Amino acid sequence: MSAREVRLRPVTEDDLGMFRRFVTEPGLIGLDWAGFRDAQAPARRYAKDGFLGEDDSRLIVEADGTAAGLVSWSARGFGVSRYWETGIALLPDWRGRGIGWRAQAMLCDYLFTHTPVERVQAITHPENVAEQKSLEKAGFTFEGVLRAVEFLRGQWRDGWMYSRLRSDPYPLNP
Template identity: 30%
Template structure:
């Protein structure tokens, strides 16, 4: 089904997206060990409004995402650089308001792979898919005010800052302010990666 509830052809569109350097593909069972390796690093989870990640909590996340892989209202891609032949993160697109065709995006990347442009490339692919084939009118994302790397990704892919959400997330007992970014159908986006 698409975001309006109408039937769509199987398999679900957007199952795999590709650029010159990246393959965004469905999460697989054999991705768990790699996810556990990078996700337990505090540099990975520091901005997430979750308790510190452990191998067990990463396994639970992985199992939950595998179980909802065919849900019509969300997409989760493993980010696999073609030269690494292993995943280095995930990116997700979630329907937030089907009636108004609105979705949000969220992502996480192995700290050792940050600064290489992978997330900008992945987020650009997902945003173009969201505002194109997936049929969304509006896509938004948030990042901690202090997480400049993440909100700079949003800017590089053509999202615009709409404001700052004060005390938006409780991150391990500390209230965090988040910048809100969005793109809408018809916005001029940078060239395709």
């Protein structure tokens, strides 16, 4: 069953419980679990800038009026050029319902509308087939393998790089 309405919105104080869960509940964030993190860090970040920073930010993914997860973007650069690297984390009950790809397409549209970047990229795990399909449906193109790019669960792991350019066609029916 898919969600009828998906939208992105700024983080509110009520969302901080979900953020704390992502850093303290093993496995909740899926393959990206990298160990326990400071449970008070989300409240400090919210107090600082509401998770809307100049170089990295978060928005809540809302599905049918309920906070289903978050999307993020961080500034990266190559030479003098700047681009965004994005991510998404959905709560388990909201996965597999067509929310992720729509949220990622909406985030790209938001970033291309409000920032002058030409490129948005995302990296996922080779075994995360659902995320690969989601990125492709959201208009991203597979670019290749980044060898040994991440240390996770005691070993160096590859990442799969995807990108979407401002000039790429917008996905249908996000």
